[in-house]
Amino acid sequence: xxxxxxxxxxxxxxxxxxxxxxxxxxxxxxxxxxxxxxxxxxxxxxxxxxxxxxxxxxxxxxxxxxxxxxxxxxxxxxxxxxxxxxxxxxxxxxxxxxxxxxxxxxxxxxxxxxxxxxxxxxxxxxxxxxxxxxxxxxxxxxxxxxxxxxxxxxxxxxxxxxxxxxxxxxxxxxxxxxxxxxxxxxxxxxxxxxxxxxxxxxxxxxxxxxxxxxxxxxxxxxxx
Numbered sequence: 001x002x003x004x005x006x007x008x009x010x011x012x013x014x015x016x017x018x019x020x021x022x023x024x025x026x027x028x029x030x031x032x033x034x035x036x037x038x039x040x041x042x043x044x045x046x047x048x049x050x051x052x053x054x055x056x057x058x059x060x061x062x063x064x065x066x067x068x069x070x071x072x073x074x075x076x077x078x079x080x081x082x083x084x085x086x087x088x089x090x091x092x093x094x095x096x097x098x099x100x101x102x103x104x105x106x107x108x109x110x111x112x113x114x115x116x117x118x119x120x121x122x123x124x125x126x127x128x129x130x131x132x133x134x135x136x137x138x139x140x141x142x143x144x145x146x147x148x149x150x151x152x153x154x155x156x157x158x159x160x161x162x163x164x165x166x167x168x169x170x171x172x173x174x175x176x177x178x179x180x181x182x183x184x185x186x187x188x189x190x191x192x193x194x195x196x197x198x199x200x201x202x203x204x205x206x207x208x209x210x211x212x213x214x215x216x217x218x219x220x221x222x223x224x
Contacts, residue, residue, distance in 0.1 A: 004132060005132075007134075011122045014099065015120055017095055017099045021103065028118070030117050032122075035069040036119055036139045039069045039121060040138065045123075047135045053135070062076055072143060075114065076141050077114055079111050081135070088132040098124075098136045099112075111140055116142045147203070149179070149203055150178070150203075152178075152207045154173060156212065161191070162188060164186075186199060204224040205223055206222040207221055208222065
């Protein structure tokens with residue numbers, strides 16, 4: 001007789017293994033969220049019941065299903081897995097197979113390593129088949145209230161180039177720009193030593209630029 005896994009234990013193991021993988025990559029852990037879990041569970045059972053297997057299988061996006069459960073987000077990502085083995089699975093073996101598949105897929109791996117994600121929901125459902133077959137749904141989220149908004153005010157007479165992550169932009173003299181980020185990456189101003197020009201961001205930060213020459217550019221940070 002094929003071995004059938006304890007599905008709640010499989011879900012717990014997927015969360016544990018996800019956080020272990022994130023820790024290996026120097027990222028913070030994600031914590032279970034009831035709304036994300038409910039959205040994942042409803043979709044896992046839908047996929048298992050219908051035999052469909054796609055992120056939009058029910059005609060909706062992952063974000064629609066999370067919102068339906070009351071999750072207000074600024075970042076959301078979904079992983080799906082389908083695992084079948086005629087021998088069956090022990091709970092941790094199934095969880096390990098699911099994680100292995102996700103790690104080896106660039107898109108799924110990127111979701112596992114979403115730096116801004118803080119919460120997770122996982123569900124595993126058995127699909128009808130002569131052999132043990134399971135659908136796993138994993139949702140990553142960052143709630144809307146963790147969005148980081150910053151403002152850069154260029155009071156100098158210079159055009160100043162800055163970078164948010166890998167994206168470079170210019171702010172003209174007397175220009176003001178505002179950024180709202182779900183996954184706050186460091187802010188770096190070009191043309192200055194990194195120790196003086198690299199900033200980890202907090203919500204509400206204002207960066208006031210002054211000076212009349214690149215060598216004399218001054219950056220003042222006003223924080224809440």
